[in-house]
Amino acid sequence: MKDIDWIAADWGTxxxxxxxxxxxxxxxxxxxxxxxxxxxxxxxxxxxxLALTNDWLPQNRQTPVVCCGMVGARQGWIEVxxxxxxxxxxxxxVGGGPETRDPRLRVFILSGVKQTGTAPDVMRGEExxxxxxxxxDPQFAGVLCLPGTHTKWVRIDAGEIVxxxxxxTGELFDLLSAHSVLRHSLDGKGSDSVEFATSxxxxxxxxxxxxxxxxxxxxxxxxxxxxxxxxKARLSGLLxxxxxxxxxxxxxxxxxxxxxxxxxxxxxxxxxxxLGQAPRIVDASxxxxxxxxxxxxxxxxxFP
Amino acid sequence: MKDIDWIAADWGTxxxxxxxxxxxxxxxxxxxxxxxxxxxxxxxxxxxxLALTNDWLPQNRQTPVVCCGMVGARQGWIEVxxxxxxxxxxxxxVGGGPETRDPRLRVFILSGVKQTGTAPDVMRGEExxxxxxxxxDPQFAGVLCLPGTHTKWVRIDAGEIVxxxxxxTGELFDLLSAHSVLRHSLDGKGSDSVEFATSxxxxxxxxxxxxxxxxxxxxxxxxxxxxxxxxKARLSGLLxxxxxxxxxxxxxxxxxxxxxxxxxxxxxxxxxxxLGQAPRIVDASxxxxxxxxxxxxxxxxxFP
Numbered sequence: 001m002k003d004i005d006w007i008a009a010d011w012g013t014x015x016x017x018x019x020x021x022x023x024x025x026x027x028x029x030x031x032x033x034x035x036x037x038x039x040x041x042x043x044x045x046x047x048x049x050l051a052l053t054n055d056w057l058p059q060n061r062q063t064p065v066v067c068c069g070m071v072g073a074r075q076g077w078i079e080v081x082x083x084x085x086x087x088x089x090x091x092x093x094v095g096g097g098p099e100t101r102d103p104r105l106r107v108f109i110l111s112g113v114k115q116t117g118t119a120p121d122v123m124r125g126e127e128x129x130x131x132x133x134x135x136x137d138p139q140f141a142g143v144l145c146l147p148g149t150h151t152k153w154v155r156i157d158a159g160e161i162v163x164x165x166x167x168x169t170g171e172l173f174d175l176l177s178a179h180s181v182l183r184h185s186l187d188g189k190g191s192d193s194v195e196f197a198t199s200x201x202x203x204x205x206x207x208x209x210x211x212x213x214x215x216x217x218x219x220x221x222x223x224x225x226x227x228x229x230x231x232k233a234r235l236s237g238l239l240x241x242x243x244x245x246x247x248x249x250x251x252x253x254x255x256x257x258x259x260x261x262x263x264x265x266x267x268x269x270x271x272x273x274x275l276g277q278a279p280r281i282v283d284a285s286x287x288x289x290x291x292x293x294x295x296x297x298x299x300x301x302x303f304p
Numbered sequence: 305m306k307d308i309d310w311i312a313a314d315w316g317t318x319x320x321x322x323x324x325x326x327x328x329x330x331x332x333x334x335x336x337x338x339x340x341x342x343x344x345x346x347x348x349x350x351x352x353x354l355a356l357t358n359d360w361l362p363q364n365r366q367t368p369v370v371c372c373g374m375v376g377a378r379q380g381w382i383e384v385x386x387x388x389x390x391x392x393x394x395x396x397x398v399g400g401g402p403e404t405r406d407p408r409l410r411v412f413i414l415s416g417v418k419q420t421g422t423a424p425d426v427m428r429g430e431e432x433x434x435x436x437x438x439x440x441d442p443q444f445a446g447v448l449c450l451p452g453t454h455t456k457w458v459r460i461d462a463g464e465i466v467x468x469x470x471x472x473t474g475e476l477f478d479l480l481s482a483h484s485v486l487r488h489s490l491d492g493k494g495s496d497s498v499e500f501a502t503s504x505x506x507x508x509x510x511x512x513x514x515x516x517x518x519x520x521x522x523x524x525x526x527x528x529x530x531x532x533x534x535x536k537a538r539l540s541g542l543l544x545x546x547x548x549x550x551x552x553x554x555x556x557x558x559x560x561x562x563x564x565x566x567x568x569x570x571x572x573x574x575x576x577x578x579l580g581q582a583p584r585i586v587d588a589s590x591x592x593x594x595x596x597x598x599x600x601x602x603x604x605x606x607f608p
Contacts, residue, residue, distance in 0.1 A: 074526070075488075082527065120524040150485070150519060166519040168484070175479040180472070181454070184379075207512035208550040211543075215454060215470040220424040222378065223386065239515075246512040 003028050004056045006064040008292035011071035013038045020056050025293050037070040045077035062106040066296045069125035072109040082114035086160045089130040090295045126152050132287030135294045142255035147264045153250045167243045185221040188228025195230045199237025200274045207245035213238050240271045260284050307332050308360045310368040312596035315375035317342045324360045341374040349381035366410040370600045373429035376413040386418035390464045393434040394599045430456050436591030439598045446559035451568045457554045471547045489525040492532025499534045503541025504578045511549035517542050544575045564588050
């Protein structure tokens, strides 16, 4: 693996993904594991990184590893400070680097972004995706929706994050699916796009009814018929619909880009189409890697 | 224990509570355990009942045991059918009785109540509390709020349950406190009535923002200061506030009675006071027992 000049790492709550890049910043290798922040205590991060990259590291020099995500959180490898909005999405000025026992590693962790005042908020990882988008399109202005466990809505202008807002929609979906009384009704496969659209529209009309509508999933399964596919479509339609209703100021008549991949991003796009919008979707892994490259180029200037 | 003529049992998801009553329907003994429906498989119900009542049962006759609650649910001892609104809260016509191995037991399980149509809903246990209220005050008309894991709002008229609606507020509070990212911010004691009132008012103004406001608890704890007492007050204020906003048609300018006990009922009352209402609170255990007595008197007529 003598071509690997540096390593990019997307290290979130649930997963670790690494790319080995050559001097021209081309990807020559790629690996991933389930060793996310939530599974590791402070001493577990270096072994988890080495488990994926040991044979990529030459003996005679330090290999830079540029990381983004929850690896820099309070429960992460080291807590890296936040930069405050309005700000550019990635700057190395207040990032940090943990000491490593293996002398071949030189680890950099990118800082997150915070918002203080009357609407306190935080992000870790999404700022790197945003950097990737702005790196691709320096004139970008508009709103980004980044679906995830904690979905972010972010206003971008003049290359900066102006303000943002987080919804716990993904985590609510996971908790209700796994632990609540609704779990009895959700055990099965399939999807139901009509039910999803109906639920999106119901929340658009009266988002306040969320906690009551959620129980209807359980009740209808008990008193009449409700297939698991319809129950799941209703659960995600209600939760995403409540979020879209609450975030309407952010997307209505705006140029909206969804940053994501897989079924969750598609559900947000479908929900927005139900409400008459046509969002663009960009691939989250793609822009994460571009953002990490951008950060690396800044780091390389400071630490040649 | 020769005075015990029959047994009343409030058997919910988490707990079992039994009262031994004499021929004059006076309580002569009372016990409880944590052997709720959720901890038992089908064969576990009879032993759980005998563990509390074995020495109350004479050898020479069957002792009636009148049960209400989740013991009659699909995951309970036997599934007892629902009666459909509009209906009186308790009638023995479609209840049921499981076979027991111990010949000293004669078990009756009261049916729940369902609502079909466009707003499907179910209750099990609350109908017995409602029976207790109507038994005490046959002229009662108005709205009942029964806080719990699944809080019910019930419209009563002419001795009947007219319609009702369930909110998953209590379960959301438990899930978010125990399993979500917010748990890191809630570890501690105390309360904060100012923060609770502020959160109630915020949801009254814009209930749709719930999933976003919830994340502010985590974000504010990270970027500035948020005591666990304030975080908990905000969590319960947001969740109860969203429910009160959604249920406003049920309580605004209505005679409202809260059926509950302990801190949760008090929080609902406090939230309503913040919004300018003055609800009455009646003790849930008290009305459950009255409802079970009422059911027993009906049963005794049919099975002398």
